[in-house]
Amino acid sequence: MDQIFRRARTFSGWRDAEVSDVLLEAIYDLAKMGPTSANCSPMRVLFLRSKEAKERLRPALDAGNVDKTMAAPATAIVAYDLEFYEKLPSLFPHTDARSWFAGNAAKIEETAQRNGSLQGAYLIIAARALGIDCGPMSGFDRAKVDAEFFAGTAWRSNFLCNLGHGDPERLHPRSPRLDFDAACRLL
């Protein structure tokens, strides 16, 4: 619990240590086990490791996110697939779940966003559980990322997440969180 929540921090500075492809695959293989509605599993991930791939991302980044993203050993473009429902016959085989979505753009979008975000959180937690620090970010131009990396596909960017071994020397103090009484009610 310390490793995945209490002591874990969002990092901006990175130590010079690679994140191997084997480890990226292990992170996904752990995250994929988290629950989604009707097992719809809409998350897709593009892992950028090369200098060339990072440079393609640079023009879409907010100014404050450029240096840390360029320095990170890997950056995940956490996306979702608006055609996720085409895989429901194999992911949820005991009923015709595909028909719940086909042709219903609003439901497709809502389901992809909600469950793609749940899975994005599982990815962050899975990375931390495997000893990799995260730097998730919403500060970028989604339309630019989609045009650069996902043109001609149904994948859409959701958020970015830098991955690596964080440099604790460059952490800011942790920001406060809302107390239970400020965010929750009991009935």
Place this chain on the structure above:
Amino acid sequence: MDQIFRRARTFSGWRDAEVSDVLLEAIYDLAKMGPTSANCSPMRVLFLRSKEAKERLRPALDAGNVDKTMAAPATAIVAYDLEFYEKLPSLFPHTDARSWFAGNAAKIEETAQRNGSLQGAYLIIAARALGIDCGPMSGFDRAKVDAEFFAGTAWRSNFLCNLGHGDPERLHPRSPRLDFDAACRLL
């Protein structure tokens, strides 16, 4: 990792064992530590434990979700607050983050949905880490839930999550997940 991902399952059947208010608070207090953009923390949670509260939820549930929800020791209405940005002066005090959102309904909605869903996933993982089984659900009428529980507020329902001690006898076999090669790319 087994407890939060690999062995964890979505439960429909529940053993007769309470989930205390202290434990619900512990689950939230762990989940709140997970990262959100600009620490915006839009998730709000209404925990239904009483029979009366559950009965208010019943008319909004899809038929297949009624029995398991009525039987669960607690049901969380995982919601988000469309006025989350009013708390940014204390949650993200080093800049005027409130002004990024005020008056921008589309950005408010997108940010609340994405980060409220990330936090919903943290809540699921936190519950599991603390030994509580989850049954998350999207099969309900969001408008009915909002009218019944959140009228006159800026809270909006996102998904439901039954909480308790799951009955493994009533589990179905686990559904397949997408392999790394089906969901991820390396660049």
